[in-house]
Amino acid sequence: MSEKKHRVSRRQFLTYTLTGVGGFMAAGMLAPMVRMALDPALEVGEEGDFVSVGLSEDEVSEEPQRVDFTREIEDGWYESEQNQSAWVVRIDGEILALSPICTHLGCTVDWGTNDDHPEEFFCPCHFGRFERDGTNVAGTPPTRPLDEYEVDVRDGMIYLGDINQRG
Amino acid sequence: MLNKIYDWVDERLDITPLWRDIADHEVPEHVNPAHHFSAFVYCFGGLTFFVVVIQILSGMFLTMYYVPDIIHAHESVYYLQNEVTHGMIVRGMHHWGASLVIVMMFLHTLRVFFTGSYKKPRELNWVVGVLLFFVILGLGFTGYLLPWDMKAYYATVVGLEIAEAAPFVGEFARILLAGGDVIGAQTLARFFAIHVFFLPGALLGLLGAHFFMIRKQGISGPL
Numbered sequence: 001m002s003e004k005k006h007r008v009s010r011r012q013f014l015t016y017t018l019t020g021v022g023g024f025m026a027a028g029m030l031a032p033m034v035r036m037a038l039d040p041a042l043e044v045g046e047e048g049d050f051v052s053v054g055l056s057e058d059e060v061s062e063e064p065q066r067v068d069f070t071r072e073i074e075d076g077w078y079e080s081e082q083n084q085s086a087w088v089v090r091i092d093g094e095i096l097a098l099s100p101i102c103t104h105l106g107c108t109v110d111w112g113t114n115d116d117h118p119e120e121f122f123c124p125c126h127f128g129r130f131e132r133d134g135t136n137v138a139g140t141p142p143t144r145p146l147d148e149y150e151v152d153v154r155d156g157m158i159y160l161g162d163i164n165q166r167g
Numbered sequence: 168m169l170n171k172i173y174d175w176v177d178e179r180l181d182i183t184p185l186w187r188d189i190a191d192h193e194v195p196e197h198v199n200p201a202h203h204f205s206a207f208v209y210c211f212g213g214l215t216f217f218v219v220v221i222q223i224l225s226g227m228f229l230t231m232y233y234v235p236d237i238i239h240a241h242e243s244v245y246y247l248q249n250e251v252t253h254g255m256i257v258r259g260m261h262h263w264g265a266s267l268v269i270v271m272m273f274l275h276t277l278r279v280f281f282t283g284s285y286k287k288p289r290e291l292n293w294v295v296g297v298l299l300f301f302v303i304l305g306l307g308f309t310g311y312l313l314p315w316d317m318k319a320y321y322a323t324v325v326g327l328e329i330a331e332a333a334p335f336v337g338e339f340a341r342i343l344l345a346g347g348d349v350i351g352a353q354t355l356a357r358f359f360a361i362h363v364f365f366l367p368g369a370l371l372g373l374l375g376a377h378f379f380m381i382r383k384q385g386i387s388g389p390l
Contacts, residue, residue, distance in 0.1 A: 029221060029224070029260075030224070031253075032253040032256040032257050032260075033224060033225060033228040033253075033257050035252055035253045036228055036231075036232075036247075036251055036252065036253045036254050036256075036257050037228055037231055039251045039252045039253075039254075042252070076232070076243070076246055076250075077239060077242040077243045077245065077246035078239065078242075
């Protein structure tokens with residue numbers, strides 16, 4: 001920038017400085033408000049607690065069993081108990097706890113309710129199907145396996161934690 | 168870049184005369200603190216408006232977390248104050264700003280009074296200003312209840328007793344404001360509606376009239 005050619009008029013100077021100072025003040029005013037509005041999106045999720053489902057390790061078989069339990073949900077200033085369910089099944093010796101929420105559009109799946117496919121999870125909404133280990137059956141609407149609860153065994157009893165996606 | 172966007176819009180909509188009407192006007196010497204420092208008293212009206220803008224913005228953001236319900240109102244205020252990042256700052260702006268609006272408005276009123284700016288032909292603007300004064304007092308009164316703590320509750324008990332002391336219409340006014348015989352769920356819902364919809368609406372309308380008149384009539388002359 002050559003100093004000879006670039007002359008800043010008094011009016012321009014005032015426009016720049018006033019816009020700058022004004023913009024700085026507006027930003028200082030809006031920054032805390034915007035940060036406050038963005039807080040839920042920026043908050044780091046906490047690890048959920050493990051909840052006993054009243055089922056012992058020995059009771060888990062290769063036949064999926066439905067367990068119902070309640071979990072404490074913290075929703076801002078509101079704390080409540082939410083009923084949740086899981087399908088607990090033993091696959092190759094490992095215990096798997098599957099979420100009953102269909103990965104297509106969120107309906108609830110059930111085990112063996114479709115007479116044509118008695119050994120599969122079945123979703124009545126759009127006929128989505130899942131294998132015993134939660135893998136989605138190709139050619140049916142769901143595009144990924146059923147979500148999975150974190151499983152912990154304490155003193156022989158099954159405890160379930162957060163729900164995680166697979167695959 | 169910005170200039171090009173402006174020119175593009177201006178070519179189609181001819182917006183230059185619009186903002187010139189609003190923003191481009193002479194500031195007389197006697198109200199310009201650069202000429203006479205004591206002229207800073209002429210800033211109080213603008214400062215009142217500035218704080219009102221802060222109140223509107225911070226209030227909008229506070230309603231993202233606040234719920235006007237007697238079970239959860241206080242917990243939601245506690246949550247936004249202590250758990251939400253910068254919630255304390257935004258609530259602080261609204262809390263302290265509320266008092267500052269009243270202080271600034273009072274100083275503005277004093278300036279208008281002592282410079283005699285309310286005299287003919289500006290009587291109507293004084294009347295609108297007095298209405299604005301009542302609207303802002305109403306905003307302060309209704310907003311005070313919303314945190315739903317002991318101070319809020321008892322301030323409203325006293326406020327409604329004052330309303331009841333009015334001759335003839337007192338009891339009617341109290342029940343109308345409280346939304347029933349009890350100061351409770353309905354009072355809180357009602358005060359919230361008045362605080363965030365009715366009074367701000369009235370405030371913006373009156374401010375529009377206030378500013379229209381001052382632009383139409385100009386600032387009153389030097390003493």
